[in-house]
Amino acid sequence: MHKAEFLDIDQTEISSVLAGGYNHPLLREWQSERQLSKNMLIFPLFISDNPDESTPIESLPNIKRFGVNKLSEYLKPLVAKGLKSVILFGVPLKAGIKDEFGTAADDPEGPVIQGIKVLRENFPDLYIACDVCLCEYTSHGHCGVLLPDGTIDRERSVARIAAVAVNYAKAGANCVAPSDMIDGRIKEIKRGLINAKLAHKTFVLSYSAKFSGNLYGPFRDAACSSPSAGDRKCYQLPPAGRGLARRALKRDLNEGADGIIIKPSTFYLDIMREASDICADLPICAYHVSGEYAMLHAAAEKGIVDLKTIAFESHQGFLRAGARLIITYFAPEFLEWLDN
Ligand code: PBG
Ligand code: ZN
Numbered sequence: 069m070h071k072a073e074f075l076d077i078d079q080t081e082i083s084s085v086l087a088g089g090y091n092h093p094l095l096r097e098w099q100s101e102r103q104l105s106k107n108m109l110i111f112p113l114f115i116s117d118n119p120d121e122s123t124p125i126e127s128l129p130n131i132k133r134f135g136v137n138k139l140s141e142y143l144k145p146l147v148a149k150g151l152k153s154v155i156l157f158g159v160p161l162k163a164g165i166k167d168e169f170g171t172a173a174d175d176p177e178g179p180v181i182q183g184i185k186v187l188r189e190n191f192p193d194l195y196i197a198c199d200v201c202l203c204e205y206t207s208h209g210h211c212g213v214l215l216p217d218g219t220i221d222r223e224r225s226v227a228r229i230a231a232v233a234v235n236y237a238k239a240g241a242n243c244v245a246p247s248d249m250i251d252g253r254i255k256e257i258k259r260g261l262i263n264a265k266l267a268h269k270t271f272v273l274s275y276s277a278k279f280s281g282n283l284y285g286p287f288r289d290a291a292c293s294s295p296s297a298g299d300r301k302c303y304q305l306p307p308a309g310r311g312l313a314r315r316a317l318k319r320d321l322n323e324g325a326d327g328i329i330i331k332p333s334t335f336y337l338d339i340m341r342e343a344s345d346i347c348a349d350l351p352i353c354a355y356h357v358s359g360e361y362a363m364l365h366a367a368a369e370k371g372i373v374d375l376k377t378i379a380f381e382s383h384q385g386f387l388r389a390g391a392r393l394i395i396t397y398f399a400p401e402f403l404e405w406l407d408n
Contacts (some may be wrong), residue, residue, distance in 0.1 A: 170202030282358030344390025
């Protein structure tokens with residue numbers, strides 16, 4: 069009896085006992101290389117050109133689209149709870165605003181530039197990022213300017229996108245985040261910012277690895293930005309395109325990106341991991357997109373998952389994969405759930 073017990077212990081490799089490492093709540097926190105904190109969160113805001121709007125978006129639970137007059141009242145409690153950063157998306161609702169060049173994107177009276185001004189005035193310390201794209205403002209709903217055959221006119225698109233980015237920075241945006249995925253726009257934006265003497269105070273956060281897929285539906289409802297014909301498969305990356313993602317990451321790094329976004333997030337953790345090697349010297353941002361957020365809510369409603377637990381599990385996954393920032397519709401909930 070005594071001998072058998074002794075043998076058992078002897079046959080156990082000392083290194084095979086792991087439970088000593090995580091048997092206490094504090095130890096479980098010590099096991100994370102990076103802990104979720106409020107300063108990592110970037111909250112998406114949809115701002116329309118209807119100044120008094122406050123409309124729930126059916127496919128995006130708890131998220132509303134606001135007019136500039138309603139923004140501050142909504143954000144005040146969030147900022148008080150520790151929200152540090154937002155990313156703005158403009159939504160022109162008025163008829164006759166859209167054209168083939170996306171002229172309204174940087175209209176000084178439009179929702180983004182007006183939104184920047186209102187937020188800057190009311191929340192001087194809030195870090196304001198702006199999504200830069202043309203799809204919300206083009207009559208055809210594509211992310212750039214088109215050639216007569218309906219494909220992307222790269223040169224005109226990147227020139228227009230760079231001009232919009234510079235105008236957002238001029239209006240007071242701290243960060244410009246081009247989501248169009250058209251080749252060469254980072255270089256063009258950087259050059260534009262340098263010429264405008266704004267490069268030293270503007271962070272260029274590139275959506276470098278943005279995949280074309282089925283997870284942007286609720287966003288397109290909120291932003292009214294679905295293409296009227298065709299899809300975005302010739303500029304957003306194909307879901308299986310790991311090599312293309314690596315090339316896009318290297319390219320944007322070389323063109324001067326200050327940070328990079330991997331989007332969507334949950335389905336692309338391998339890319340996030342690789343990005344944190346390829347772009348090791350830049351902050352990596354995960355974008356937990358509208359479809360992922362809506363899926364988790366739907367699963368929670370069905371009783372398949374617990375919303376808070378799954379929100380932590382998914383977002384901890386991004387940090388584990390190498391992200392340092394997260395654009396997330398869960399930001400208001402995390403401000404409640406996190407201590408700091
Ligand atoms: C605009 C843009 C999109 C998203 C961010 N910027 C939509 C798209 O590319 O169709 C999606 C974000 C989300 O789904 O939450 N190009
Ligand atoms: Zn777009």
